[in-house]
Amino acid sequence: MADESRINISNAGEIVTARQQGRMLAVQLGFDGSELTVIATAISEIARNILEHAKDGEVVISQCYHRRKCGICVVARDFGPGITDIDQAMQYGYSTHKGLGIGLPGTKLLMDEFHIVSVVGEGTTVTMKKWRH
Amino acid sequence: MQVPILKQGNYLIASVQSALSDDDLRLLRADLSDRVGRFRSTGVIIDVTALDVIDSFATRTLQSVAQMLKLRGAYTVIVGIRPDVAFVMVQLGLTLADVGAALDLEEALANLNLRRRNLHEHRVMHIGEAGGGSRAAGAPSPPPLSRAHRRRDKDEQPRSGHASPRSVEHGR
Ligand SMILES: Nc1ncnc2c1ncn2[C@@H]1O[C@H](COP(=O)(O)OP(=O)(O)O)[C@@H](O)[C@H]1O
Ligand SMILES: [Mg+2]
Numbered sequence: 001m002a003d004e005s006r007i008n009i010s011n012a013g014e015i016v017t018a019r020q021q022g023r024m025l026a027v028q029l030g031f032d033g034s035e036l037t038v039i040a041t042a043i044s045e046i047a048r049n050i051l052e053h054a055k056d057g058e059v060v061i062s063q064c065y066h067r068r069k070c071g072i073c074v075v076a077r078d079f080g081p082g083i084t085d086i087d088q089a090m091q092y093g094y095s096t097h098k099g100l101g102i103g104l105p106g107t108k109l110l111m112d113e114f115h116i117v118s119v120v121g122e123g124t125t126v127t128m129k130k131w132r133h
Numbered sequence: 134m135q136v137p138i139l140k141q142g143n144y145l146i147a148s149v150q151s152a153l154s155d156d157d158l159r160l161l162r163a164d165l166s167d168r169v170g171r172f173r174s175t176g177v178i179i180d181v182t183a184l185d186v187i188d189s190f191a192t193r194t195l196q197s198v199a200q201m202l203k204l205r206g207a208y209t210v211i212v213g214i215r216p217d218v219a220f221v222m223v224q225l226g227l228t229l230a231d232v233g234a235a236l237d238l239e240e241a242l243a244n245l246n247l248r249r250r251n252l253h254e255h256r257v258m259h260i261g262e263a264g265g266g267s268r269a270a271g272a273p274s275p276p277p278l279s280r281a282h283r284r285r286d287k288d289e290q291p292r293s294g295h296a297s298p299r300s301v302e303h304g305r
Contacts, residue, residue, distance in 0.1 A: 012154030019186055037186065037217035041225075044188040052190075092226070102189040106225040 003063055007047075009076075010056040015047040018059045025061055026072050030132055039072060039130055042110045045103040046126050048077040052097060054080020054124065064129060071112070071131040079123040086118055140172055144245055145207075146238070148180040155199045158194045162201055169207045175252075176245035177202050178238065182213030192227045199232045207234065209247060210241040 005025065007018040007034075019040040026039045043059065050057040057078025064073035083089045090108070095101035108114040113129040136157060139146040145168055145185035147161060160293075165177055171238035179195065181187065210233035214222070231294075233248075 012156075016151065030304070034217045034220055037215075038224075039188045041188050041221045042188045044190075048188065048190050093192055100193050100227070102225055102227065106189065109224060121186040127278070 001105050005061050006057070006116045007059045007061075009047050009050045009059055009078075012051065015051060016045055019043045022061050022072065025063065026090075026130075029063055029070060029072055031072070031108070031130070035130065035132075039074075042107045042128060042130075043074055045107045046074070046128070049103050049124075049126075050076055050078045050080070052099070054078035056080075057123075064115040066131070069131045071129050073127070073129045074111075076126045077123070078099055078125075080111060082122055082124055083116075083118040086116060136164070138164060138168060140168070141242075143172075143174055143249070144178060144242065145169065145172070145174045146177040146178045146180065148183070152182050153191070153194070158198070159175050161289070162198045163193075163268065165198065166201055166205055169202055169205045172248045175249055177207050178212055178235075178241045178245070179207045179209060180238065182215070183270070184218065185215075187214065187218050187222055187227070189225065189227060192222065192229065196229055196232070199229070203231060210235055210244055212238055212241045 005021045007014055007021055008116045009015060022043040023036050026036050028104065031039065043061070043090075047059050050059070054074065055078075057076065057080065060075045060077070062073050064071050088094055090104050091101070092105045093101040104116070107126075110130075111128040112131050113127075115127045116124065117127075118124040136147050136149055136153070139148070145165060147165060149161075153161070168174065169177065179198070181195075184191065187205075195211060199211075202209050211229065212235050214234065233241070233244055235244050
């Protein structure tokens with residue numbers, strides 16, 4: 001398997017593909033069972049956001065290194081409407097679409113690193129990492 | 134992918150095969166709601182053993198299915214949430230209100246049978262539950278009297294054959 005997989009997100013089936021790919025790479029990197037579910041859930045939330053809030057985009061999953069640490073890196077990118085107030089969007093329970101508003105804050109909690117960049121009218125990019133311990 | 138729904142006695146069992154799309158879920162909700170009316174099911178078991186992830190979307194959807202079924206007079210039990218999945222759900226603060234949970238199908242059936250018996254005792258005090266207690270959990274016991282019979286017993290309403298929503302006061 002390649003070190004990087006790129007999954008287009010434009011329907012619900014592709015969300016499943018993305019989290020399966022993430023799980024596969026995480027297995028290869030030596031993550032254990034419960035960490036695999038954590039990673040797959042984070043990918044699912046963030047891919048769901050692409051579909052729900054931006055219609056389409058992509059998820060890129062790769063391995064990453066820092067010093068002697070090894071981990072998995074997930075980048076979710078879309079050219080959708082962007083987020084006006086990121087602080088608000090990151091609040092637990094905040095949703096503009098009658099969702100549970102748990103996706104962004106929850107994903108941040110699940111992963112070791114979480115960055116979100118969004119420009120209104122241009123799109124949103126979420127970059128997140130989980131290190132193998 | 135469509136969710137297969139099995140009828141077992143008074144209950145329906147839906148086995149979610151893989152990750153559900155929005156359309157699958159809408160279909161499942163409509164299907165279950167329809168069958169609960171048609172078969173007068175008092176309980177619905179949703180088996181999620183095959184789900185490797187239950188995220189906020191899936192939770193919200195399961196919740197809405199259960200709420201809809203509650204209004205149709207059926208109680209929902211979710212079966213087979215994996216330990217890892219439960220762990221993540223707790224971390225995310227995801228909860229399912231008004232929904233039962235069981236480790237496996239047998240426990241879910243026992244749970245529904247017990248619930249049914251309790252409700253039955255509350256509703257129809259003068260009819261005994263003959264033999265209800267001795268049955269195995271795996272096989273849902275048939276009601277001592279048919280549902281329609283019990284209804285007539287209580288409120289003397291003529292029942293039409295087709296599925297009309299049951300009145301809410303008989304729900305839970
Ligand atoms: N990719 C995105 N593009 C545009 N807006 C987004 C995106 N992701 C999240 N948002 C905004 O942030 C809010 C919070 O997201 P989230 O925590 O996942 O909750 P939910 O998806 O349930 O609404 C969303 O309601 C939406 O307004
Ligand atoms: Mg979301």
